[in-house]
Amino acid sequence: MSLKDIIAPFSVWKRAFEKPYTTRKPLDERPGAPRFRGFHMNDMDTCIGCGTCGEICQNEAIDLVPVSGTRHGDSGLRPKIDYGRCCWCALCVDICPTSSLGMSNEYIWIDNDPEVFRFIPGHDDKPWNNSELGYRKAEGYDLLDGKRVEMPMLSFEESRKSFIEMVQGYSVEQAKAEADRCVACGICVATCPAHMKVPDYIKAIRDDDMDEGLKIVYNANPLPASCGRVCSHTCEYVCAVKHKGEALSIRWLKRYIIDQIYLGDYQKVLEEGEPGNGKSIAIVGSGPGGLSAAYYLSLLGYAVTLYDANDKAGGMLRYGIPEYRLPYDQIDKDIDYIQSLGVRINQNTRIGRDIPFLTIYNEHDAVFFSTGLTDPYGLDIIGEDLKGVIPGLAMLDDVTNGITPDIQSSVVVIGGGNVAMDAARTSKRLGAEVTVLYRRREVDMPAEEEEIHESQGEGCILITQAIPLRIEKGDTTRLKLYWGKAEMVPDGPGRRPKPVLIEGSGEMIECDTVIPAIGQAADFSFLPEEISSNLSFKRGYVEVNEFYQTADQKIFAGGDIANPQRDAISAIANGHSAAKGIDIFINNFSDNRNTSGENQ
């Protein structure tokens, strides 16, 4: 013991004269740190209700509850947080694909009603809703990947010379890496016309379970090899991951599953249909709508006979889409499997010409027709009937049939849809110089963005706001096309501006071929008067109910002639619905049976 040991303890007294450290009014004098994980806030306009926050929450504190109004690509749900369970880890903020969730730096929330602590951030009025400070996901830290695994593609130099498929498909590693980006929110399922269970088959890819993947795909889509290539992929436009950058390539992942399995193995994986029930159904047109109806009807035990006017089945998939986008062997793969279920396809049989519609109407228990849009619109200008003016569809049809169309060395395609792009790119592959004229702006083009991009990459020249005026015989070339510049005039709220010709503007292109591809109309001439007078038509469409049943109870219709979306996947969905509708109509339907084709 030293003297120091006695004296030293008294040194604590020196602090008796210091100011206390305690903050007397902590709420006023000391706000939370800028990063403090306080109370949740949510930007209602950015949130899409994908539910990823609820998915990652380890306390199950987040429920997704409906709020008013649903936009496109929005589940209409919003996270409701239970502060009795929340542990303020902010993983919900970190994973939020839209970055709509955040936290304020508020410390204290006092209320005597325990119910208020279960609240919908952003929706319920809270003082911190517009707080600038508080926890946000830091830059340089991200739990999700917004970058798509790049798809191996042919270069434009190669692609414009041949009809080889441009998109080469994912490898196993690439597909798994791409599938890994999925957050399984299911907004895509709601958006897909056929309501394919996208997150489930993407999970099958992650699990490397191709059989399971095939089953899930076939539950809602019997043409996956084709759809995996040319689907209009509305799913990808609403993908939650798209808010982080690029959407998942859902379409190509579906293709990946199909590419992994030989046609010969399908039967081992997919369920067998029900035994025959003695009823027979006629289907007119073997496009996606007809094939889809045929598949699901034959699973339900119906004898299905398909009538098709062309050499081969597939409809627009085969005759409208060029080989470099959808190779013929892939369409064959889809159709061969449907045929293997016992569907009879009568090729080269045009109803109305070879067999009267009434014959099949009377012979079968129900008729489904999905004949598509086959009548091209005319340009309605002088010189339209000159030699060298070839409708886009006719030209694509020729190429499929192995006939080289007479387009010579320079081509002008008129139109901005997918048919126009296909015609332009096919002409390019046949060696022609191609110019595309479109009367509105590039943003208005109905063709898919990638088609526009690829056509330009391959060297097609795009001229927008151009209205064709007349076609004349050319001097050095076969034709001369005169066109005028258009200006965009607003056409009332909610409508896209319409192109109006600028008077006095006029230009001319010398070319050998003009390919109009400005849309098509349905041809109902195969329907006899006594049938068509019973059906109702509206703006060129057959009117149908939710099961795609027409006014004549025995007749069902689907595809481009019955729905305005006019794409393959909608037609497939129509065919599926019609199959259910026919089943109900024939009184074969029972609740106990699974009509969706799902596994029992």
Add this chain to the structure above:
Amino acid sequence: MVDAKKQDVRSKFPPVENGKSRYNLNSGKYLKIWQGPQHPGVTGNMSLELTICGDEVVDCKTHVGYLHRGFEKLMERRKYIQCFPLVCRICVPEPDFNEYLFAVCAEELAGIQVPERANWLRTLTLEMARLASFLMWIGGQAGSLGMGTIGQWTMTMRDYMLDLFEELSGGRVYHMYIIPGGVRADLPAGYGERVESTLKQVEKVLKDVELSLMHNYVFKKRTKGLGIITPDMIDEYGITGPNARGSGIKRDIRKDNPYMVYNQLDFDIITETGSDAYARTWVRLKEMYQSIDLIRQMMEKMPKEGPFFQKLPNVLHWKIPVGQTYHKSESTRGEYGFYMVSDGTELPRRVYVRGPSYTHAVTLMERLAVNTNIADTAGLMVSLHTYPPEIER
């Protein structure tokens, strides 16, 4: 339990049979009292069942089970990323070691390399946590021996450290900052200056503490010779950390198995030879100075910029390949370890947490408490620096 030769009739110690003391409570010689689970002298939610003779402890039995939350089991039902907010709760006053060890186990099994800067930021957090944890402990050590003033000073300083954590991570107590893949955020602007000014304050208080506690006659009198850990007990009980270093054993994982950036930092293992509570207090006090020094070194040597997070596979369905691993780090109490087994699914098959407090508070305490005064058991227990939450994962 008790040495056999002490057992004569006049001894206060009851006879030992088969390793257990036998005493007759009806004899009037012995009394059984419970210290805890609600007792200021017990370091949290556990209790001591003391058998006393007069005011001397002749037998001690420790009881745990008041704080069982089943984290190890909960983790088996959660995805890896969902375990991340869970693990910090295993040890409340010093959560960062759990975060670090969980992250590093998952990273090793998944084959993920974290960026260099993340390692610096992680080490910085761990040292800050060490300082904050010791500041709380020294208040307890002084308080348990009746010097509550010192606890008030150091708890204030701990709060200033927590302010730094709040600024860095967004949370004061549960930081949830070290995540598999790196850390969640970079240092805020001007953070270094605020760290330095806080460290200066802490340093000043530590000097005052040193003067008024370590040179305090009462403190010396009561802690010298209290709870002697002899070198042969070290390996018998598996004693690590300052408890071992207070007995002259040079054992520090930061030096023995350097992890993260410790091999780039300049420091020595601090040891004392007293083997008693007083020596352990010195070790911890010196380690607080050392932590301050290490934090300063890190703020100096740390790369000024660079990535701090390595992209993970999608955490919503992150599968970690089959494997098992054990990682350990030097926490304030000793060797803190995580043993993780993955079966290749999205959920960990098993996560085992090795908290040093299990050894120190449950078994070692039973031995050291014997032959102390009742009034000293609190000081003894705090001198072992135990946190019951990590005993019961």
